[in-house]
Amino acid sequence: MSGSRVVALGHHQPERVLTNADLEKMVDTDDAWIRQRTGIATRRIASADESVADMAAAAAAKALAASGLSPADIGQVTVATCSAIDRCPSIAAQVANRLQIPAAVCFDLNNACAGFCTALATADHALRAGAARHALVIGAEKMSDLADWTDRSSCILLGDGAGAAVISASDDALIGPVAWGSDPTRNNAVRLVDAWQPRFAQEGQAVFRWATSELPAIAAQACERAGIATTDLAGVVTHQANLRIIEALTRKLKLRDDVVIARDVVESGNTSAASVPLALSKLVERGELPSGRPVLLFAFGGGLSWAGQVITTP
Template sequence: MRILDTAPGAKVLALGHYQPSQVVTNDDLAKTMDTNDEWIQSRVGIKERRVAPDGETLEDMATQAGGKALAASGLSAADIDLVIVATCTLESQIPNASAVVAHRLGIDSPGAFDVNAACSGFCYALAAADAAVRAGSATNVLVIGAEKLSQWLDWTDRSTAVIFADGAGAAVVGPSDTPGIGPVVWGSSGDKSEAIRIPDRHDSLRQEGQTVFRWATTALHPVAKLACERAGVDPSELAAFVPHQANLRIIESIARKLGADNAVVARDIVTAGNTSAASVPLALSRMLERGEVRSGGLALILGFGAGLTYAGQVIEIP
């Protein structure tokens, strides 16, 4: 047996995103629960969020985002040989979203699997795609983070209903002469896994907000710094910092402790809400679309959430 040469590196070739058209404002929520715009903004930083209508599925949103990333990459469906969907909100666990989305996009017979690491899911999936390309198991990979959290919420519970939203973000990963995706730093704090949970298939998402807030604002900035260190990048060299869009106060706390003073910090949560595994690619794609960051710069992405899981890596912006 002869081991074939594999790619020295992998990089993100393109990004894409999708949001449902239905906007739900804080004032809309105040009509159905004991809350108001000032209360929501002061605690989580959200002004509005997007919610998919009943007829729009998670797979629909994933297909839209994946199709945009594929078109932006300049590749065809025939060039993709692996599809990974990061999600924790499928209506049904079988079939998986990745095979369905691949078929809809005309991608013939790819490897296809889903990743459930909740809000860390996209970063986990990106690490898997990076490893697959470098090992020669895949040539080009479509990685999608997609969530329809609205179907798992109790819309009378202001501790969750004001936070979570729907959407999808995607990336195409391909081979590169030099690495464009840094080593992943990942882990979990399973002792706190009950802090974010859906107790059973008939229940809705529940969250212990203060537990999550304390964990995120104390445990994650060392992870962010280590991801930079392993990539050989000083935080001052970052063009962007794109953490999971969990809570504006959490985002600003981690950014301040990271010391990435020259980086544009993603604050997509203000108008997109918390979209779990979709939030990192959705935020970065929107930043690129608005011209807030430029191709070729370095971005630190950092996912964290239920599990409690976390993962981060430095990537070159496509």
């Protein structure tokens, strides 16, 4: 096979909705302040007994069911996460056990918010090389475990959830070449502090300037590598960090007016590695992105790292 393609998607979010009004009772903030700076209105928060593995398995089960494949068909399972507390067995191995996937290679990948697009590229490379014919790629995060609920600048951002994709080897390259990299000189801009009791922290203004000034050219590069112009895109799904970043970044791509731009951050908050597959799965489920259309996926965050590729919708 000369390429791979996304054949099915799935997502999962916890039941609890945390509104801006709820946050007003927890920290010195208000709805107008949050919306003006982030665009976020609500976010989902997992219960104490709902783990990263629980959410990853729920999203993966939906994607696998939608694909029409059996668990035995899956040869690779990769979970992108930076919030899982389980180190061994990996979250991917736990997902494989729950879904009764018998013999896949399973591993977790931590590239923070860029994790899902990084994992998707890694799986694409494996399928192109013949290491597997079908793979599960999952982004899953319980960012509420990492929130400092006394810090009004960061706790308002974070949410929990998972998104998953089944990809298969294909005669056609329907997952485009990845544009990825990092700027390690800025690795303190987004970070987890206190390793044994980690808390999310970031330099918000520095990240905003970087994302809006330097990343549009890299996002356009992913389109160039796929052999398509930004004006040919049907949709753009970026990391759902902040609505202001999403709108500034996509504006610089000079898209058509009818391009579908994911704005799931408004209702889900920043779910780190889960944000791209979560937003993409919702758009496809709702019919806003029909089958067979080119969509740019582009994720960025801690590292500072980035990864993006153009896919064709399943």
